[in-house]
Amino acid sequence: MRVNQPAGKYYSTDYLKKLCDLWDFRGSGVTNMHGSTGDIILLGITTKQLEEVFWTLTHDMGQDLGGSGSNLRTPSDCLGQSRCEYACYDTNALVYFLTNEYQDELH
Numbered sequence: 001m002r003v004n005q006p007a008g009k010y011y012s013t014d015y016l017k018k019l020c021d022l023w024d025f026r027g028s029g030v031t032n033m034h035g036s037t038g039d040i041i042l043l044g045i046t047t048k049q050l051e052e053v054f055w056t057l058t059h060d061m062g063q064d065l066g067g068s069g070s071n072l073r074t075p076s077d078c079l080g081q082s083r084c085e086y087a088c089y090d091t092n093a094l095v096y097f098l099t100n101e102y103q104d105e106l107h
Helices: 013-026 047-060 091-101
Strands: 030-032 040-043
Touching: 013 047
Parallel strands: none
Antiparallel strands: 030 040
């Protein structure tokens, strides 16, 4: 199962704790942070647990789900202006705009 990374891949420790607690409770506890897709990969879940995890992520944690549908991959960005002194534009704002603009094609 894939979970969309936050812009710039900055996580709070509170968010990571909630995610790990959720995955220990509903899944296998095994993760792959930023796999080839850039998303957080949560490995090992039963079909019965999927809806519970989706609900918790989207409603309780305010997280968008990642993944790749048939039309468009989940956008990802670099750290941009938050860490790079040579950044020419706000990459976080660009990915936020693209995600909202193409939301129907992403899911």
